[in-house]
Amino acid sequence: MAPTTETLTAERILEATEEVLRRYGPAKATVVDVARSLGVSHGSVYRHFRTKAVLREAVTRRWLDRTTEVLAGIAAGDGDPETRLRDWLAALFAAKRRKAGGDPELFATYRVLAGEAGEAVGEHIGELIGQLAVIIRAGVDTGVFTSADPATTAAAVFHATDRFHDPCHAREWELPEIQGEFEAVVHLVVRGLRAA
Amino acid sequence: MAPTTETLTAERILEATEEVLRRYGPAKATVVDVARSLGVSHGSVYRHFRTKAVLREAVTRRWLDRTTEVLAGIAAGDGDPETRLRDWLAALFAAKRRKAGGDPELFATYRVLAGEAGEAVGEHIGELIGQLAVIIRAGVDTGVFTSADPATTAAAVFHATDRFHDPCHAREWELPEIQGEFEAVVHLVVRGLRAA
DNA sequence: CAGCTGACAGATATTGAAATCTGTCAGCTG
DNA sequence: CAGCTGACAGATTTCAATATCTGTCAGCTG
Numbered sequence: 001m002a003p004t005t006e007t008l009t010a011e012r013i014l015e016a017t018e019e020v021l022r023r024y025g026p027a028k029a030t031v032v033d034v035a036r037s038l039g040v041s042h043g044s045v046y047r048h049f050r051t052k053a054v055l056r057e058a059v060t061r062r063w064l065d066r067t068t069e070v071l072a073g074i075a076a077g078d079g080d081p082e083t084r085l086r087d088w089l090a091a092l093f094a095a096k097r098r099k100a101g102g103d104p105e106l107f108a109t110y111r112v113l114a115g116e117a118g119e120a121v122g123e124h125i126g127e128l129i130g131q132l133a134v135i136i137r138a139g140v141d142t143g144v145f146t147s148a149d150p151a152t153t154a155a156a157v158f159h160a161t162d163r164f165h166d167p168c169h170a171r172e173w174e175l176p177e178i179q180g181e182f183e184a185v186v187h188l189v190v191r192g193l194r195a196a
Numbered sequence: 197m198a199p200t201t202e203t204l205t206a207e208r209i210l211e212a213t214e215e216v217l218r219r220y221g222p223a224k225a226t227v228v229d230v231a232r233s234l235g236v237s238h239g240s241v242y243r244h245f246r247t248k249a250v251l252r253e254a255v256t257r258r259w260l261d262r263t264t265e266v267l268a269g270i271a272a273g274d275g276d277p278e279t280r281l282r283d284w285l286a287a288l289f290a291a292k293r294r295k296a297g298g299d300p301e302l303f304a305t306y307r308v309l310a311g312e313a314g315e316a317v318g319e320h321i322g323e324l325i326g327q328l329a330v331i332i333r334a335g336v337d338t339g340v341f342t343s344a345d346p347a348t349t350a351a352a353v354f355h356a357t358d359r360f361h362d363p364c365h366a367r368e369w370e371l372p373e374i375q376g377e378f379e380a381v382v383h384l385v386v387r388g389l390r391a392a
Numbered sequence: 393c394a395g396c397t398g399a400c401a402g403a404t405a406t407t408g409a410a411a412t413c414t415g416t417c418a419g420c421t422g
Numbered sequence: 423c424a425g426c427t428g429a430c431a432g433a434t435t436t437c438a439a440t441a442t443c444t445g446t447c448a449g450c451t452g
């Protein structure tokens with residue numbers, strides 16, 4: 001498709017793979033398609049990624065990391081912890097909702113990839129819970145939150161809000177009442193964190 | 197299969213449909229199979245259920261109602277509301293986990309049916325949230341809980357625990373850490389309900 | 393005549409042969 | 423000689439022919 005003289009790098013292959021996935025979807029995107037779009041033989045792709053699964057997982061990881069970075073900025077902020085927590089949860093929900101609603105096909109594609117990816121998703125969730133733990137610890141330190149074990153509490157906050165970030169609930173994010181439900185859950189969770 | 201002299205009733209058709217679904221799964225269970233297992237022609241089945249979709253939804257409703265009944269007993273209890281809430285949530289989670297883990301194929305079958313059913317699932321969820329609202333109102337009345345609007349709060353409690361009852365999370369119910377996660381979320385939610 | 397049957401039209405699912413893909417590797421090329 | 427190619431074996435997917443199913447209804451049966 002686009003025969004270039006440039007060197008074939010892992011980076012260029014990942015870019016091309018993302019493009020092919022966007023165009024053909026997860027079921028029909030093949031390694032041969034990726035090679036074709038780079039103007040090389042598929043054997044060359046296998047030089048950089050041992051298998052198709054490894055290539056796909058690398059694409060998934062990239063995609064997940066983009067979300068992580070944005071939220072890391074909020075978690076590392078220095079404002080009042082309760083506001084930071086609310087902002088973080090709202091940002092996560094908004095990002096997910098935007099992706100799912102804005103380009104449903106691409107979102108569906110990444111949902112399939114995430115289902116295939118072995119470690120990647122678990123690690124991503126671990127990072128997000130780690131960010132929540134930072135916020136909660138900050139709250140405990142300033143005396144606005146209570147928690148015997150911030151890591152466990154962070155996981156609880158993450159799971160209590162699963163409905164608003166786990167892709168398996170994506171269909172429900174279109175419902176008109178979803179924003180109210182989100183606010184009610186956040187209200188309940190924040191109350192549960194407050195120092196007695 | 198079992199030609200009986202008994203009258204053909206909606207009840208008997210539902211029973212046979214459940215059996216056929218259990219045996220063949222949701223993809224291969226046909227109206228013809230149901231009729232065959234009752235020893236009648238498929239035209240007779242259509243006399244009681246206008247379409248295959250209506251028949252399947254009726255089966256789904258039956259299945260959902262079995263869960264509702266068990267929990268209604270707990271919700272209507274007269275013990276301390278916090279304990280009642282904990283028991284109710286634990287019973288819901290235990291029931292789901294037992295069904296999903298005990299007979300995964302049957303559970304997968306009902307998951308497909310629930311996905312097809314239009315109103316049925318929404319109504320079922322509405323009933324469960326209604327039961328939670330009863331418990332929360334009891335807690336507000338006795339002064340152990342605080343809630344400006346028990347109906348909204350009940351929905352928030354239900355959604356905060358989605359991870360532990362929504363079938364889309366069924367795979368995670370096998371994880372060893374799930375029980376701890378459940379307890380952490382319940383702890384957080386109960387704290388959020390307590391009167392300040 | 394109330395309830396059931398079975399043939400039918402259009403929609404959907406199954407099947408198996410042909411096409412394509414994955415992953416490997418010996419050898420070509422710059 | 424480092425990096426790429428393209429043919430290959432076995433696995434997977436596609437596609438079109440074939441079979442089955444859904445929903446209807448005129449007519450049979452007890």
